[in-house]
Amino acid sequence: MSRVAAAARALVGVRFRLHGRDVRHGLDCVGLVAAATGRTAPTGYGGRSGDDARVAAMLDAVFVRGGDEPGAVLLCRAGPGQLHLAIRVEDGIVHADAGLRRVAWRPGAPPWPVLGFWKGEG
Numbered sequence: 001m002s003r004v005a006a007a008a009r010a011l012v013g014v015r016f017r018l019h020g021r022d023v024r025h026g027l028d029c030v031g032l033v034a035a036a037t038g039r040t041a042p043t044g045y046g047g048r049s050g051d052d053a054r055v056a057a058m059l060d061a062v063f064v065r066g067g068d069e070p071g072a073v074l075l076c077r078a079g080p081g082q083l084h085l086a087i088r089v090e091d092g093i094v095h096a097d098a099g100l101r102r103v104a105w106r107p108g109a110p111p112w113p114v115l116g117f118w119k120g121e122g
Helices: 003-010 029-037 052-062
Strands: 072-079 082-089 092-097 102-107 114-119
Touching: 003 029, 003 082, 003 092, 029 082, 029 092, 052 072, 052 114
Parallel strands: none
Antiparallel strands: 072 082, 072 114, 082 092, 092 102
C-alpha cells in the first residue's frame, strides 16, 4: 500500500470543515490532500471554482502528473462550477464529503469526471 493511500485511509471519519486544515477540527478536500501527502495546502479559494486550468496549475506546482494508481491525487468535476480533490486507494477513493460531514471512503471509481491525476508521493 502506498504511504499516501495509507495516510488517506487513516483520515476516514475525520469531521468535514470548509477550509479545514487540522484533523482535530476538520478537513475539506484540500486539507485532506495536504494531510495525506504532507504538503502545505493553499488558502484563499472559494467553495466553487470552475477554473480547472487554474487548479490544475496549482497542483502542477506541488505535484508531478501521474496515473490512476493508489496514492494519486485526483482532480474531479463534482458539479457545475465545483471542483473536488480525492485520493485514490486500492479499492476506491478517500475524499472529504460535505454531505456526510466527514472524510469518507467510497468504493470503486469516482462518481465524477476525473480531470487529472498527480503523484501524491515523491
